[in-house]
Structures are given as structure tokens and as C-alpha cells.
Amino acid sequence: MKNLRIDAIVFILIISVLGILNFFNFDKPEISVLENRALRSKPEFSMKELLQGVYLKSYEDYYSDTFIFRDSLVKANRDLRHAMEFLGPDVTLITAYDDIQKPEEAYEQAQSDMAGDLDGKGVGNSALSEAGNVPNDGLSDGGGNSTANGNGNSGISTPGGLGGEEIANGGMNGMTGETGSSVAGKVNSDASAERTASETGAAEEEIEKDFGDGQDVGYWLVVDGKAVQLFKFNKESFEYYSQILNKYSQKMGSGVKIYSMIPPTASEFVQLKRYKGITDSQNDALGFLKSKLDKSITSVNVYDTLNEHKDEYIYFRTDHHWTALGAYYAYASFMEAKQEQPVPLVQYEKLDLGNYLGSSYTKTLNKSLEKNPDNFIAYKPFTNYEYIMHYGKDEEEADVIDMKYADQISNKYLTFISSGGGTWSVIKTDVHNGKRIMVIKDSFGNALVPFLLPHYEEIYVVDARFYSIKATGKTIVEFAHDKGIDELLFVIYMEDVNWHKFMSGVDSLLGSEEQAETVKTD
Structure with missing residues (x-):
């Protein structure tokens, strides 16, 4: 009993000391380098939000985000849990809850951030918080994406992570629906996911798709x-x-040819024999969609092309995006849909930017991902160009392959078209053929756009999360007609198509009739 009292006193003493240190720690961090995201800022007091319970929840998130030694404690907890796991290949199931800013909110937040330190030139630009999109587009996007409570990492999702449960001989039962929570389950098997039932000596069982509620x-x-x-x-x-x-097809008119490109996720091309019941067929989803699109819209078949090259390095291991090689194959599919010849990849200078721990790692802090970093490759355009990114009324020149991100191990994806943020951007080339294309995209489009340079005189880049009718004074249709756009390419990956909030943002760019009238009279 005496020892128990001593333990309790020591515990209370440690908590008290940490609480006091945290109280007097006025230099609160704004960025978590470990999780590669902007931390919550201190909320402004509001009696209305206090009565609604919003203020206390926001303050709780702020306190949790800025607690003293937080990054060190998070990493120590992850390493301790990993050390307690059984040796051998592990399989971890991770669930996270995503949120997305409306385009107008994202624009206003971006303008606010640009006035401060987080101006899109380094880690933590909230304008890039995607649908999963922390600066490297987190996991949506979705992109992103960021979580509903503002945390890019929804708990420590390691094997047997916080709130985790084992998945053995059953489905994903018991997943919480609580915002910002995380469920990580270790599949009880010393075999890899590639093994068949005959190799493991056990009957093959499908894991049920009990995904819980909500699209987020x-x-x-x-x-x-x-x-x-x-x-x-x-x-x-x-x-x-x-x-x-x-x-879009109806409002753009016959003068603008529209293409639809939907990149699948990497799970479609990974052999998950034992766990095949855990995911739906993306090919079937694309087949369902094809009959729904207007005949004037051309679907770009990237699925078959990527499937042909599935044994190549077309997707990152630690990031949800495709690699530059995967994006090149998608570009080749686009050229095939246009009945044009793609530029051979050998004509590009290959840039090796070293190790990369991407969005999947920063989202999960998974130890096996940390031990197996990606090798980040980019391809330098040979076409002369000028790239201007517009942020509201401001603009800045950038590089299509922006090397200022090359040394940032968790931000290298921002190398492609310098993050792809901004209200809108334009690339003007020396290919004087009069062709103008607009790319409405999520972050998957970032790696694709550089390959378009040899084919167009002007390339307009729009991220649906950051375009603003308020800032440009034009709906997206008016903007396209004003710029003389001939082609419109949508590059929105599977999960963002599947995410109603993201597509609602794409829809909002068309503007309501009231917005259109307001724009015309301003």
C-alpha cells in the first residue's frame, strides 16, 4: 500500500511539473516537424462558442497540439509500442477522419497565412491543407488531407496503436465513429499479405468491409x-x-473539349490475396461512371495503363500519390485519348531527390514505413516556360520542378508545380501553337502537369479548394472563356471523386445564378 501511495505521488508530481512547465511555455510551436503539419492556434474567446461547447473543444485541441515536448512524447510512444509488438512482418489497418475547407474559406485562410510566416513557401501552409492535404497533400486529399479536429495525425496509428483492436477471424468491427479518433488493428499473422492460404496453412478468409458511417x-x-x-x-x-x-460540359459549351481522368489508389494494383475483401473494385466503379458521363466528355483510361505497369515504381510506398513515373504513364494515356504522341520519357532529365517519407507516413508515423523510405524522382522539363502563381491579387513566379522543396524529406511532393496551390496559376511556354488547356485538379494533378508543357502554349492550373470567385471576379466558366481555353482536363483521384465534400467544392466553382449576377455587376 505504501509503495502504491509513493507511485501515485510520483505520478501526480510528474504531471504537475509538466503542467506548470507547459503553462509557462509562452513560445508555443506552430509546426510539428514530426507530423509535418501546422498546429492548432489558440482560439479567440467567444461567449457564443463557449455556450455551444465549441470554444472548450478548440482550446482542448490547441492545448493538446502545443503541449510541451509533444513531438518527443509522440515518437517515444510510437517506438515503445513498436518494440512491444511480435517480430515479423506486420499488417496495420488505419482509419482517420478527414475534413475539407470550402473554396472561399481556403482562399481567405490562404490570404491570412500569406501575410504571416506560413505563406506557402515552407511547411504548414494552411492553404494546402487538402482534403487530406497537409502541405504534401496529406491524406484526403485529398489530398486530402487533415482530420476533422485539425490534427493531421489522428492518433498514433501504429500496430496495436491507440484505441486499436486486433483483427483476427473477423471484420473491422468496433471502429469508432468519434471525430478525430484512430483505430489501428494488427492482423495476427506472421505471414505477409502476399501469402496464400496454402502457404500459411490456414483457410483463406475475407475481411468484411465494415467501414462504419460517414463519407469522411x-x-x-x-x-x-x-x-x-x-x-x-x-x-x-x-x-x-x-x-x-x-x-461543366453544358456551361462551357462546345468550344471547350472536356476530359475526365480519375487516378486509382495504389491498393488496386497491390496483391492483397488474403485481404481482398477489405476493398472494393475501383475498376468496377470506373465502369459504373462511364455510362453516366455525357458523350461529349472523354474518359481517359489511366486504369489499364497503370495496370500494365503495376510492377514498376508507379506509386509511393509512404505516400498516397503516384510517383512521377506513374504520372508519366497517365500523361501518355491522356495523349492517347487525344490521338497524339507522348514525348518519350528518355528526353527528360532525371532528378534523384533522395529519400522521401510522404503523407502516409506523416499521417500514421508507422515504423515500418519509416524504415522503408521512398526514393523521390522528378523529371525536369526541357520546354522553356514562365510559371506564375496567383494568390488573390498577388502573384509570384515559381518553378514547375521547384527544388526549394528537394531537401525536405516529408515535403518533396511540393516539388511538383511548387505545391500546386494558389487561387490559380498559369504556365506559358515557347510552344506557340495557340493551344490552351485548363487543369482542374487535386494534388494528383501536380505530378502530371509538367509533362503537358511540350503540347500547349498556355496551361492554366486550378485547384478546386483554392479557386475563388470572390478573388477573380469570375466563375470558372467565365474565367475559362476569358482565357480562351480550348480543353479542360479534370484530374481528381478516386477518393476525392468518392468524397462528396471535395466534389461540392468543384461544383461551387460554377457559381450560383446569384453569384454570377453579382460578379457581372461588380
């Missing part, structure tokens, strides 16, 4: 040093995507 829930499987994003087909979301693109 994302799932990833970490297996043998690779993270893959799982897919749950949402029929209504795909119908919504087709309705939006059909609306």
Missing part, C-alpha cells in the same frame, strides 16, 4: 513497408461526379 472516413492498410489507401465505392458520390462534369 479514410482507411489505409500498411503491409510490408507499404501503405495503400483502401476504397469503399459510394454510388451516390460517383453519380454526383458525373452530374457535375455534365454541368
